[in-house]
Amino acid sequence: MTEKQPPKTKKHTTKKKQSKSPKKTNLKNIEHEFDQLKDRHIRLKAEFENFRKRKNREISSLLQYDGEAIIKEILPIIDDIDRMVDSADKTTSDNEESIIEGINILRTKIDRFLENTNIEAFGQEGEALNPDIHDAMLIQKDDKKKDNVVLNVFEKGYRYHDKVVRHAKVIINKK
Secondary structure, three states, rough: OOOOOOOHHHHHHHHHHHHHHHHHHHHHHHHHHHHHHHHHHHHHHHHHHHHHHHHHHHHHHHHHOOHHHHHHHHHHHHHHHHHHHHHHHHHOHHHHHHHHHHHHHHHHHHHHHHHHHOOEEOOOOOOEEEOOOEEEEEEEEOOOOOOEEEEEEEEEEEEOOOOOEEEEEEEOOOO
């Protein structure tokens, strides 16, 4: 008795074709998705590069013209100095009081300018010597005062926010 083998049906062959077809479709989908992601990546990279360049230009511009506000605030003070010089050229003994008054007004404007721009003056007689903010120019002896105390100030020091812009030049006491 011989058994007959079942004839090959199309079901077997179609299963193989069906199994290949989803793999190809899946691969095409993955390739398509990869291309989209690659394109998106390139666009984001270009966008970021443009953003970086734009910010660098803005920062450069800000730094380049950073002092403009300070210049605008100091110009009226310079104008007052010019007026004082012109007035001094025409000075007679009667105008001396007006020159002194002009100097006092000018000093007030300068103090206001320094205050508005967060510039603080320091260095006064009687302060203890601090090498971080004082430069000792001379040493003198005064038995009535403590050691390392400022006796006299040549030039005031100035601090902008927390940074020392100029050290105070002082004479200190050494016993």
